[in-house]
Amino acid sequence: MSSRRSRSRQAESSRISEDQINELVSKLQQLLPEIQTRHSDKMSAAKILQETCNYIRNLHREVDGLSERLSELLETSDTAQAALIRSLLMQ
């Protein structure tokens, strides 16, 4: 009896966390760019996670490229100060 109870409790706890995980994964799916999520309901959790990993890697690569360009552009102090002034004016 007690073993059955403990087993059912374990099963319940894993089921609850599985639901949580599925909810979180669906939330992640909504964040992904829409072009990639064609069959939005049919995508398995594993595929969503794979897409998420690829997306994050792409974002990292973009940030790296942008920071390279920024480092090249930050050559002279004049441009940096001018950009600062302009951004303040825009706000």
Place this chain on the structure above:
Amino acid sequence: MDVEMTSSLPSNPVVNSERSLVRRKKKKKIQSQIHGDNLNNNQNQNSAIEWKSESQQHTYSSKLLQALRQVRLNGSQSQTTTPKRGRAVREAADRVLATTGKGRSRWSRAILTNRLKLKFLKKNNITKRQRNVMVVTTGNSRPKKKSKVSIFRLKSKSLPAVNRKVRILGRLVPGCRKEPLPVILEEASDYIPALEMQIRAMSALTELLSVSGGSSSFSSGAAASGGPTDHPGSSRSHPS
């Protein structure tokens, strides 16, 4: 770990640059906020929306500019090669991104902690550890990927592919290696809009700087109107 870092840093006489002071102040701010904030689901949803807001982007842009100017001042002395400078910019951008998040998420705290660790280790001249920490923080993951695969085959407790993928995801998001699965998913759902905002802000800034490179005041006014709120990738106005 965090408490140890903050208590040891002030006693270290070697750490005297402006950047470390700024980081210490920011870290103390974030620690005080951690005790006050609770990670609820509502907050997570709100934070995802916040990253898309324009005010957040403006905050980030201005902070980024300040940080980048400091990078330039520090860089002109020691770092002359382009890849090092690019990496320095990336690190500054990540740091500013983390502080804009106001310490609500683990990845932002992890970014800041790793920066402090890096600074600390550099001063002690431990080069091997420095390289490993650099790989962790900047995410340049080619050697790391190979070791990831081998570690998975040794450590695979859980058979489902979902768990494996979440572990891979956990390595991409800073500071989530040892966290349980739902935490990794939460952090990732906050990290992605933050990265997108970072890209928007940085590309807008790049466009600004490239336009101002050889321009007059009229073109700068025209470029400012099509600024960071609209499509950052496309350049509408060109200097005549």
